[in-house]
Amino acid sequence: MRKRIRVNGEAQSVDGGLRIVELVRRLAPGEAEGVAVAVNGVIVTRSRWHEREVQDGDDIEIVRATQGG
Amino acid sequence: MATTSKSSAPPRADEARVALPQEDPWTLGELQLGSRIILGTARYPSRQVLLDALAAAGAQLVTVGIRRVNPAAAGGENLYTLLREHGYHVLPNTAGCFTARDAVLTAQLAREALGTALIKVEVIGDEDTLLPDVEGLIEACRELVRQGFTVLPYTNDDPITAKKLDDLGCAAVMPLGAPIGSGLGIRNPHNIELIVSRSRVPVIVDAGVGTASDVAVAFELGCDGVLLNTAVARARDPVAMAAAVRAAAHAGRLAHRAGRIPRLFYAQASTPLAGRIGVAPAVGGPEPQTSRD
Numbered sequence: 001m002r003k004r005i006r007v008n009g010e011a012q013s014v015d016g017g018l019r020i021v022e023l024v025r026r027l028a029p030g031e032a033e034g035v036a037v038a039v040n041g042v043i044v045t046r047s048r049w050h051e052r053e054v055q056d057g058d059d060i061e062i063v064r065a066t067q068g069g
Numbered sequence: 070m071a072t073t074s075k076s077s078a079p080p081r082a083d084e085a086r087v088a089l090p091q092e093d094p095w096t097l098g099e100l101q102l103g104s105r106i107i108l109g110t111a112r113y114p115s116r117q118v119l120l121d122a123l124a125a126a127g128a129q130l131v132t133v134g135i136r137r138v139n140p141a142a143a144g145g146e147n148l149y150t151l152l153r154e155h156g157y158h159v160l161p162n163t164a165g166c167f168t169a170r171d172a173v174l175t176a177q178l179a180r181e182a183l184g185t186a187l188i189k190v191e192v193i194g195d196e197d198t199l200l201p202d203v204e205g206l207i208e209a210c211r212e213l214v215r216q217g218f219t220v221l222p223y224t225n226d227d228p229i230t231a232k233k234l235d236d237l238g239c240a241a242v243m244p245l246g247a248p249i250g251s252g253l254g255i256r257n258p259h260n261i262e263l264i265v266s267r268s269r270v271p272v273i274v275d276a277g278v279g280t281a282s283d284v285a286v287a288f289e290l291g292c293d294g295v296l297l298n299t300a301v302a303r304a305r306d307p308v309a310m311a312a313a314v315r316a317a318a319h320a321g322r323l324a325h326r327a328g329r330i331p332r333l334f335y336a337q338a339s340t341p342l343a344g345r346i347g348v349a350p351a352v353g354g355p356e357p358q359t360s361r362d
Contacts, residue, residue: 006138016112016225018203027138034149035138036182043177061137063178067119068162069109069249069276 005058014054017051021049027062070357079236081175093322095293097130098219098269100158100242104129105288105318107160109298110148113307120155120303132189132296134165135179149183158340160221162189167202188213189243189275191223199249199276203230216236223275225289226260227342233266241270241277243296246287250299254283258290260344266293281310281317286346288321289329 001016007023014023020037028035037044038061044052054060092103108128113119123131131152152159161179166172169192176188186315194202194211201224221237224230231242244264247253254277255261265272270294278284278297287295295318304310 024138027140034176036135036148036180038174038178041174043181044183047128061174061178063135064138064147064182065133065135065159065161065179067111067148068115068132068164068295069111 001014001060003054003058005054005056005060007064014052016053018052018054020044020052020054020060023054023060024049024062028064035062078311086302093319095271097221097294100130100187100219102129102158102325105294105322106284106314107114107132107275107294107296108150108311109296109332111298116151118146119149119302119308122307122311123155123157125237125315126301126309128225128311130159130164132159132160132298133183135161135163135175135182158187159183159185160189162223163191163209165193166191166209167193167205169212172205172209173212173216176209176218180218182185186217186223186327187219189221189223193321200245201225203227206230207233210239211236226257226264228260228263228267231264235268235270239270240251241273241293242268242274243275245276246283249276251277252279252300253277253288254279255290258286261289261292269280280304281313284314285317285321285324288318289324291325 003016005012024035024037037049039058039059039062072138081289093105094101094103101167104127106126106128107130108123108126109132110119113122114178133140133199137292145292159224161183163175166175172190172192176190179188180186182329190206190213192202192205193201203225210220212235221241222234222239223245224234226244231244232240242264244261246255255274261274264334273286273294273296274292275296278295280300284295284297298312301307301310301314
């Protein structure tokens with residue numbers, strides 16, 4: 001069953017059962033450090049990326065450090 | 070002006086009084102630093118120039134932004150990894166946040182991503198001036214202090230606001246010299262001096278620095294640190310400007326410790342008046358000394 005989610009502001013349709021870690025890998029392959037995730041305004045810690053499945057309507061932010069002043 | 074005890078210890082030897090310090094230790098939250106310069110990492114012509122400028126400035130703490138991972142920009146080396154490999158401490162910011170809620174979430178993401186409790190809090194009031202929204206800033210800082218962050222607020226040069234931020238538990242106050250990226254320098258040195266005189270936490274001028282002399286002025290006013298980005302990154306020669314900033318920080322700190330003369334409304338002659346040629350001696354004695362020491 002497909003789930004409709006937003007990832008970094010972009011609407012997506014993904015397979016049910018998809019886990020956060022998969023979304024991170026798609027956006028940032030091989031980036032081991034310096035990445036963080038929030039779902040619906042709440043941090044999902046790295047230790048839970050493998051367990052947390054996306055739900056219908058989830059609004060997901062995947063961020064990292066960039067240049068800044 | 071009443072200054073509370075903070076920042077560097079008094080010099081212990083003659084060399085320390087007159088030499089350019091190699092290290093000028095201070096504490097920011099739980100971080101021990103030897104450099105008074107905090108540099109931003111944005112707007113450099115290249116990664117290599119950024120690294121060279123950081124080294125030339127002698128900076129130890131550098132700021133980064135927090136932004137969505139962008140696959141199109143992938144391929145460049147992870148900035149955070151690069152900075153850590155070179156031994157820099159990283160200070161994330163909440164740049165681009167216009168509400169306390171966004172600033173708090175960004176700070177939480179930063180802590181999770183970078184493993185640091187340090188956060189430079191920006192809550193911006195308007196896109197043209199990038200001046201802080203004081204109400205939102207205070208709300209965000211209060212919440213972030215409650216959540217155990219080491220809060221460094223980017224604020225305006227209002228001493229009342231600075232005092233509120235100090236009182237609610239921020240680890241420093243960071244008044245702007247002028248709007249971000251404007252290069253206008255320190256627009257209200259009197260207010261900066263007022264903030265320094267009343268603050269129990271370190272005071273860091275953050276934003277608006279245009280060139281090295283602005284950095285020297287900040288330290289002469291008694292500031293503990295200066296945070297700058299555009300003045301170095303967008304200089305014609307960023308690495309040379311970074312070196313100038315380092316020297317200016319030393320000069321400003323030395324001058325501050327040396328204790329400047331007061332400002333006078335009228336002139337006070339340096340050369341004594343006694344013994345001038347062409348002056349008739351006074352009746353009954355030598356000409357009086359008139360230097361007003």
